[in-house]
Amino acid sequence: MDIIVCVKHVPDTAEAELTIDETGKDIRKTGLVFDINEWDNYAVEEALLLKEKYGGKITAITIGPKEAEETLRKCIAKGVDEAIRLTDDLFKGSDGYATARILCSAIKSLNLKYDLILTGAQAGDDGYAQVGVTLAELLGVQHVSLVKKIAEVKDDALKVHRELEGGLEEVVEVKKPVVLTIQTGINEPRYVSIAGVRKAAKKEIKVLGAADIGLKAEDVGEAGSPTVLEKLFIPPVTKQAEILTGDVSEVSKKLVSILKEKGLI
Amino acid sequence: MKEILVLVEHRRGEIRDVTFEMLSEAVRFAKKIGGSVSALILGYGVQEYAKIISDYANQVLVVEDEKLKEFNSEAYQKVLVKVIGERKPFLTLIGHTAIGMDLAPALSATLNIPLTTDCICIDVEDGKLVAIRQYYGGKVNGKVVFKESESYMVTVRAGVFSPEKPEPPLGGGIISIPSPLTDEDVKYKKFIEYVEAEKGEVDISSADIIVDIGRGIKDAKNIPIVEEFAKAIGGVLACSRPVVDKGWLPKDRQIGISGKTVKPKLHIALGVSGAFQHVAGMKGGLIIAVNKDPKAPIFNVADYGIVEDMFKVIPILKDLILELKGKK
Numbered sequence: 001m002d003i004i005v006c007v008k009h010v011p012d013t014a015e016a017e018l019t020i021d022e023t024g025k026d027i028r029k030t031g032l033v034f035d036i037n038e039w040d041n042y043a044v045e046e047a048l049l050l051k052e053k054y055g056g057k058i059t060a061i062t063i064g065p066k067e068a069e070e071t072l073r074k075c076i077a078k079g080v081d082e083a084i085r086l087t088d089d090l091f092k093g094s095d096g097y098a099t100a101r102i103l104c105s106a107i108k109s110l111n112l113k114y115d116l117i118l119t120g121a122q123a124g125d126d127g128y129a130q131v132g133v134t135l136a137e138l139l140g141v142q143h144v145s146l147v148k149k150i151a152e153v154k155d156d157a158l159k160v161h162r163e164l165e166g167g168l169e170e171v172v173e174v175k176k177p178v179v180l181t182i183q184t185g186i187n188e189p190r191y192v193s194i195a196g197v198r199k200a201a202k203k204e205i206k207v208l209g210a211a212d213i214g215l216k217a218e219d220v221g222e223a224g225s226p227t228v229l230e231k232l233f234i235p236p237v238t239k240q241a242e243i244l245t246g247d248v249s250e251v252s253k254k255l256v257s258i259l260k261e262k263g264l265i
Numbered sequence: 266m267k268e269i270l271v272l273v274e275h276r277r278g279e280i281r282d283v284t285f286e287m288l289s290e291a292v293r294f295a296k297k298i299g300g301s302v303s304a305l306i307l308g309y310g311v312q313e314y315a316k317i318i319s320d321y322a323n324q325v326l327v328v329e330d331e332k333l334k335e336f337n338s339e340a341y342q343k344v345l346v347k348v349i350g351e352r353k354p355f356l357t358l359i360g361h362t363a364i365g366m367d368l369a370p371a372l373s374a375t376l377n378i379p380l381t382t383d384c385i386c387i388d389v390e391d392g393k394l395v396a397i398r399q400y401y402g403g404k405v406n407g408k409v410v411f412k413e414s415e416s417y418m419v420t421v422r423a424g425v426f427s428p429e430k431p432e433p434p435l436g437g438g439i440i441s442i443p444s445p446l447t448d449e450d451v452k453y454k455k456f457i458e459y460v461e462a463e464k465g466e467v468d469i470s471s472a473d474i475i476v477d478i479g480r481g482i483k484d485a486k487n488i489p490i491v492e493e494f495a496k497a498i499g500g501v502l503a504c505s506r507p508v509v510d511k512g513w514l515p516k517d518r519q520i521g522i523s524g525k526t527v528k529p530k531l532h533i534a535l536g537v538s539g540a541f542q543h544v545a546g547m548k549g550g551l552i553i554a555v556n557k558d559p560k561a562p563i564f565n566v567a568d569y570g571i572v573e574d575m576f577k578v579i580p581i582l583k584d585l586i587l588e589l590k591g592k593k
Contacts, residue, residue, distance in 0.1 A: 013401045014480065014538060015558045020405070027405060096382070097374065121366075126400055128382050129361070133370035142339070142453045145367045159457065164276070164363040165423075165522055167462035170336075173455040181366075185510030226379030226412050235399070235406045241554060241570035251571045252581040255553065256589065258569060262551060264474070264531045265498060265586060 001056040001153070003047045004112055006103055006119040006131070007040040007075060009068035013124070024231045025093075036071040039120025043182040045189040046150065047118050048079050054153065057081045059112060063091060063102055069205055076203045077196030084110070088209040093222035095229070096130030102220055103131070104138040105213040116158075117179040121146050132181035142178040148186050267300035267355035272345070272368075273318060274360050275306075276336065277459070280314055283360035285428035287421050288321040290387065291358055292431055295323075298389055300355060304437070307344055309334040312439075320434035330444035332451050338367040339454040340446060346375050347445045353416050356387075356394065361420035369420045379411045380418040385425045398422075403541050403562055423522065424545045465517040467501050474500030475529040477520060478508055479543070481536015481556065481575050485513045490579060491535060497583045497590075503527065505543045521546040535575040539563025 011032035018027045036044070047058045059082040060075040062068045072083040086106055094102065107114070117139075119132035129145070136143030144160050148169055152159035156176055161169045163183045210220055222228050244251040259265045269291040274281040284304075291302045304322035306314055308329065315325045328348070332340045341364075349357055349372065357372075359365040361383040373380035385406075386397035394417050396409045411417055469475060476495040482488065482504075495502045502518060509519045520527050521543040528549040535555050537543065539562035547566065554567035555575045564570045571578055 013404060015561075017558075017560050018401060018404045027401065096370065097380070100370075100374070124402060127398075127402070129366050130370040130380070130382050133367065134374045137371040137374035143367070143371065144338075144454075146363055161460060162363060162367070163523055164459075165281075166526075167516060167519070167524055169460045169462075171457040171460060172337075173457055175453040184506065185512075188512065226373075226414070227381045227409050228412070230395075230408045230410045232400060232405050232407045235403070237565055239565050241552075241564045241567035243559075243564070243570045243572060248573055248577045249581055251573065252578055252585055255569065255571065255582065256585045259531065259551075259553075260589065264551060265589065 001054040001115045002113050003058045004114045004117045005047045005060050007062050008037040008123050009064050009071040010037045010125045020232050037123045041189045042186050043118040043120050045187045073200040077192040077200035084206045090210045090221050095225035095227045096128040098220050098225040100131045100134035105215050109213040115176050119181050121181040121183045136179035142174050145181040146183045147180045148183050269295050270303050270354035270357045272359045273306040283423040286426040287358045289429045290426040307333045315439045319437045322437040324437040325439045328442045330446050332446050335456040337456050340451045343450050357418045359420050361422050365420045378416045378418045379414050381409045382420045383422050384419050462516040469503045470525045472501040474531045475503050476500045477503045477534045479505040479537030480507045494579050494583045497586050
């Protein structure tokens with residue numbers, strides 16, 4: 001079973017204080033640690049599990065600058081066979097649709113064979129949850145989003161669980177080839193082994209630009225995007241907790257007396 | 266008149282809340298641009314829904330087909346491509362939900378309609394549609410503008426707009442649209458069944474005191490620390506998504522959109538960042554947040570906050586509570 005997995009190199013912003021840069025359209029990235037998008041990490045693991053069971057080849061594709069190769073090498077170190085990095089100044093400002101178009105053009109122009117394409121359900125930076133399903137439509141294949149389990153693999157179809165709201169899942173059967181967007185928690189992503197890192201360091205990563213995959217300036221970036229991010233801003237604060245001050249022991253005492261006063265303990 | 270089309274979302278015999286949220290927002294938006302609101306229901310045996318929805322929309326369009334009984338994006342897509350393609354509404358609203366995420370990107374690509382997702386605000390500026398959505402897990406907001414088009418599509422974050430019934434009710438007429446589906450139209454995808462999360466021994470949705478842990482728990486080996494704390498304060502342990510994803514607590518302990526809604530008297534959030542998807546399941550009580558990051562969004566939800574490492578606070582807090590209870 002040949003699998004393409006689409007990955008993104010994103011900054012970890014969970015505990016970082018973010019500021020807007022001078023363009024007004026991006027955050028300042030200095031000091032932030034980048035890694036594979038959390039959802040994509042689960043997608044890569046799912047691809048590896050399927051390969052271990054059914055054989056085949058895994059190709060990882062990313063769109064991004066040179067630094068994004070760190071994420072691709074991590075994928076190779078875990079067992080991904082081939083890696084492709086798509087990069088071009090023209091790609092800047094691509095929205096979810098244009099991003100899917102770039103991936104689609106790469107897959108088509110390189111004539112990549114696939115039974116399955118896996119993407120993360122969304123990315124931690126822009127959170128569109130749009131690229132995987134759009135890619136399926138552009139390629140003319142099926143899709144299932146928010147996949148929480150691959151329950152059964154048949155010759156021509158898959159039985160998968162989709163995550164719905166409120167703890168509910170639905171089981172869907174879908175014909176291959178298909179794009180699955182993977183939800184977190186579907187598996188336990190493995191760690192990279194030392195041997196894997198050594199192997200990955202030597203592996204050649206294919207780097208391609210817009211022209212290499214048959215795309216023109218008007219197809220990508222802001223020019224090729226139906227939507228444009230005009231500006232970013234820090235959200236207005238609507239409510240703010242009363243922050244208890246003092247050392248650990250003082251704040252704990254303050255909290256306990258508040259809870260006692262309100263009759264909660 | 267510009268048409269605002271709202272896709273009605275329903276599952277297992279219930280119209281989902283996001284439907285009424287979208288309809289309320291659509292009515293407000295329609296007033297602003299001089300438009301009218303159409304609700305579109307796809308399903309089978311859904312005339313009852315149409316009657317309910319008619320209070321909230323200027324007209325209700327209904328497509329009934331046995332193949333639309335349960336959500337199936339293949340069938341839904343074919344119907345929606347036809348209906349939206351023919352009517353060319355100025356704006357189509359779909360929930361940013363499990364249904365919407367499976368549908369909207371595909372519709373937008375097929376119909377060539379600009380789409381932006383997970384919006385928390387829609388507006389017009391100088392006659393042009395603009396949308397606000399969040400980036401970086403809600404730490405930053407962004408304003409999105411659209412390329413000139415006849416039609417636009419937006420998916421709307423659930424739980425953001427308040428559902429209000431128009432007064433007087435709009436009493437929209439119900440119009441049946443014949444289903445365009447043939448058996449040939451639905452052959453790649455099949456709905457099989459629903460599966461519910463396994464029920465554990467504790468129901469967090471009925472607990473009075475909740476100790477809610479997030480990413481800050483760091484490791485499975487720290488779970489007993491918070492378990493003991495929960496026991497000391499007489500509460501039950503619940504958590505945010507990452508804790509369940511890692512398999513450290515079972516799914517039935519998860520608070521949020523994909524988990525449960527809780528309404529305790531006291532909610533203590535430890536190392537919880539406060540992502541929207543989590544906060545959407547926090548429906549009441551006094552909220553206490555302990556987090557190292559002073560900018561964590563949970564402090565915009567909590568009543569009282571402590572900016573500190575949870576593992577420093579927990580033992581002291583536990584001892585104080587046990588001492589207090591011992592004196593009773």
